[in-house]
Amino acid sequence: MSRLFRYFEGHRLSSIFGPLMKLVEAVLELLVPMIVALIIDVAIPTGDVTNIIKYILVMFGIAAAGLAFSITAQFLSAKAAVGFAENLTNDLFEFVLQLPKEVYGTISPGSIVTRLTSDTFKIQSGLNTFFRLFLRSPFIVFGSLIMAAQIDGRMTLIFLAMIAILFVVVGAIIYLANPLYTQIREQFDLLVTLTQEQMKGMRVIRAFQQKDREVNEFKAQNKNVTTDQIRVGFINAFTNPLTYIVVNVALIIVLWQGGNFINSGSLTQGQLVALVNYLLAILVELVKIALVITQLNRAYSSAKRVVTVFEQPLESEEFENSSQQNEEKHTVLSFQDVTFTYPNATKPSLSNIDFSIKEGDFVGIIGSTGSGKSTLLQLITKTYDAQEGGVFFQEEYFNTDSRRALRENISVVPSNVALFKGTIRSNLLLGNPEATEKMMWQALEDAQALDFVRSYPEGLDKEVATFGRNFSGGQRQRLTIARSLIKPSSLLIFDDSTSALDYVTEANFQKTLKEKYNDRTIIMISQRTHSLQQANNIVVLEEGSQIGYATHDELLANNPVYQEILPIAKCEGGSR
Known part of the structure; x- marks a missing residue:
């Protein structure tokens, strides 16, 4: 938890002076009951109007000064809390982007989103409350106790007993409610994750008439x-009634005892009024303390959840590049008897994968669902590392200094289209921030997206909605392909990224790849055998095993699984 303190950087003075200003305001507030006592005991009995006005003006002066200190304190407290939350959120977001993929098996993406948004906001709110009240309220409580003791030491025992009882009441409520706050955050994580899944799968839910099931x-x-929230609310609901009962009983005792002391001449009326004011001040501040501690408990629960993210191991930038083993000349990438098992999986997703790719090759990957095609690509992009065997990258072709450097040489078009809210231009610039407008139009033309982008009056500045929902599936795929082509990379990877294109558009794209991008090495996953017919070699996968690596014609003549895939692909093509 101590690691969070560094996020006060740039706001340390505000976080110190904010509470100090509140303490000054508290001191001024403690003076008011004493001035009221003087008015009642000194000014009013003498009938000196001038003296009364003087005391009233002093009270107004104290109020004005208190207001100035309070506003300053509120500003500084808010500035420190917001600045802390901003630093924390920025660092947390950057940290999340560096997490290895296996972490998301422990902390769901929905939970990550909640921690980045809701939890950091609760921390901000808790800090703001802490700066404003957590020091001020105890100071008022104990300051009132000391001031009451100065007026009449006999009343101190009543005040002490009331404070002790109230602390027990508030402590018990906090003890019972605190575990539920953590439980609520966990339940809320599940709700966010469920909502995300339902929103992303809305079309599937409607297609299979599963609306009622999802709603339930x-x-x-x-x-x-x-x-859980009702349970917490029920427990917290006891705070005000119990505190008011305790304080009102104490108030009755003070008035009763105070009346006796006035009759005996050992206490003045003004002093009794001051004691009552201090008693009520203690009541107000203890109620505030209860609310503050409740809010701080929520913030603490959120802070623990944020720290849990920071405790996850970051993805190592270093990776082991397998040594070259009898590779042919110009080999730039090779799998050397690779076996890979996902974390917590019971059996390997890939077994004994062994093939090599030469510079400028066009290599296809084909196989049934669950055969390991996407897993293969994740090993190439070093999202995961193989447990057995190794993946070799030619260092003259790829920069293998780090994972990041390697990925700079690889351009991927994922199977799940990833477009971001903004414009077509901003999405293309993600691939190459230094791309000129001419380069962007050229990439769009090569991706077969030129015609529909030109049809928009805004052109490259056409708005892109979140996830590209204002474009058709084929248009989204072509825009992501254009973004991939504009990136200066040595290796192009297409992960079933032409599935939404019609056959004419895909044929034109394949022709463009062959004519304009033959200097790049290309890996393409596809369920369409005709998409891979021009490949130098095709990897055939079945249940995680490599059962073929040859040209289309060779596989068609000798590979039974590939022979089975071909008519299925043709049937799918005919049904389109």
């Missing part, structure tokens, strides 16, 4: 969150 599942999870 959402209601059930929402009810879990609501139930």
Whole structure:
């Protein structure tokens, strides 16, 4: 938890002077009951209007000074809390981007989003409350106790007993409620994850008429969150009644005892009024302390969840590049008897994969669903490392100094289209921030996206909605292909990224690849055998095993699995 303190950088003075200003305001507030006592005991009995006005003006002066200190304190506290949250959120987001993929098996993406947004906001709110009240309220409580003791030491025992009882009450409520706050955050994570899944799968839900099932599942999870929140609310609901009961009993005792002391001449009326004011001040501040501690508990629960993310191991930039083993000349990438098993999986996703790729090769990868095609690509991009065997990268062709440097040489078009809110231009610039407008139009033309982009009056500045929802599936794929082509890379990877294109558009794209990008090495995953017919070699996968690596004609003549895939692909093509 101590690692979070560094996020006060740039806001340390605000975080110190904010509470100090609040303490000055508290000191001024403690003076008011004493001045009221003087007015009642000194000014009013003498009938000196001038003296009364003088005391009233002093009270107004104290109020004005207190207001100035309070506003300054509020500003500094808010500035420190917001600045802390900004530093924390920025660093947390940057940290999350560096997490290895296996972490998301431990902390779901929905939970990460919640921690980046809701939890950091709760930390900000907790800090703001802490700066404003956590030091001020105890100071008022104990300051009132000391001031009451100065007026009449006999009343101190009543005040002490009331404070002790109230601390026990507030402590018990916090003890019972605190575990539920953590539980609520966990339940809320599940609700966010469920909502994300439902939003992303909306078309599937509608297609299979599963609306009622999903609604019921959402209601059930929402009810879990609501139930926990009601339980916390029920426990916290005892705070005000119990504190008011204790304070009012104490108030009755003070008035009763104070009346006796006034009759005996050992206490003045003004002093009794001051004691009552201090008693009420203690009540108000203890209620505030209860609310502050409740909010700080929420912030603490959120802070622990954020720290849990920071405790995850970062993806290592270093990786072991397998040594070259009898590779042919110009080999730039090779799998050397690679076996890979996902974390927590019971069996390997890939077994004994062994093939090599030469510079400028066009290599296809084909296989049934779950055969390991995408896993193969994740090993190439070093998202994961093989447990057995090795992946060799030719250092003259790839920069192998780090994972980041290697990925700079690789351009990937994922199977799940990833477009970001902004414009076509901003999405293309993600591939190459230094790309000129001419380069962008050329990439769009090569990706077969030129016609539909030119049809928009805005051109490259056409708005792109979140996830590119304002474009068709084929248009989204072509835009992501253009972004990949504009990136200066040695290796192009297409992960089933032409599945939404019609056959004419795909044929034109394949022709463009062959004519304009023959200097780059290309790896293409596709379910369409005709997409891979021009490949130098095709990797055939089946249940994680490599059962073929040859040209289209050789596989068609000798590979039974490839022979089975071909008619299925033709049938799918005919049905389009």
